[in-house]
């Protein structure tokens with residue numbers, strides 16, 4: 001979402017005759033688009049600002065801005081510790097960037113949350129590639145107890161379906177062949193009487209799109225209507241779903257306010273596999289949430305064993321001020337969190353390899369992306385179920401849809417070699 005927001009900002013600036021530079025030393029404007037989901041992300045921005053500070057002595061006209069969730073979260077506090085920052089802009093205030101850049105005087109903090117802002121009518125300046133991100137909804141109403149997003153990005157609101165489809169057409173005209181729909185809870189999309197599956201159906205009509213992906217859905221809003229569209233339009237609607245689990249224990253899920261139980265989640269996985277048996281399923285897991293006992297953690301491992309995810313983003317719980325969980329005692333020690341995380345990662349690696357090896361000998365459809373990092377003689381691409389495949393360059397070009405037989409699997413990569 002931040003990448004998309006940066007593309008929106010880049011579009012606003014480039015329309016006003018700003019150009020991009022490769023190096024901060026040449027810049028008249030430096031905007032850091034930030035994340036507040038974990039403390040680590042905020043710490044990185046603090047040290048980056050420290051590194052950039054000296055550029056202001058070299059170029060007194062340089063404007064330095066902090067944008068995004070950290071700006072929304074810390075507001076004036078950023079200026080207290082870093083008075084050399086010129087602009088602090090929350091995620092709903094990007095339309096005013098040009099006005100703030102023109103202001104000569106004091107630093108500005110603009111962090112109003114606007115109930116309606118979805119950046120309709122602005123077109124992002126996208127980086128070249130095969131995939132265009134398209135934001136379809138913003139904000140979140142779920143209030144998971146550990147998460148700061150509802151406070152930094154406000155309540156859910158969705159874009160007009162017509163304008164999303166127009167943006168998809170425009171992306172194809174610009175040479176993109178894959179689109180990824182974005183939203184904090186992408187499948188909570190709701191515009192008038194249209195829901196998420198109606199939007200996917202509308203996008204299947206856009207000529208030139210080879211794949212449609214989306215991220216991230218909330219398990220609560222995955223329904224049969226959505227899965228039927230997956231089944232009917234595979235692989236155009238990619239057979240991959242990122243289904244955040246966060247924890248396997250019902251006690252922890254309830255404390256997290258995740259709105260589902262382990263049983264409900266596993267039933268959902270069964271339903272997904274009923275409609276799309278070869279759906280690639282990935283997840284997010286947090287270990288060491290306040291009160292998580294070893295027995296609770298074993299429940300998480302149990303779900304992982306049952307589902308066997310293709311991959312998982314795994315995190316140690318990090319308390320975020322302003323959230324409900326911040327008031328809970330962070331009672332799992334760092335050592336215990338680290339041990340649980342290690343165990344989880346080891347298990348996940350086994351599952352990844354298990355799933356990937358099942359594809360050896362099978363023919364898969366690959367959307368060609370770029371040269372492989374390992375060798376200029378090889379290219380890499382992605383299956384519809386979101387697995388990277390490396391294969392000989394041959395006469396293939398980026399954006400081709402090709403079919404190849406899988407010959408090997410190592411780590412998180414499939415290989416198709418002679």
Ligand code: SF4
Pocket residue numbers: 140141142143144147148149150184185218
């Ligand atoms: S669903 Fe939960 S984790 Fe996701 S953005 Fe909303 S509050 Fe945060």
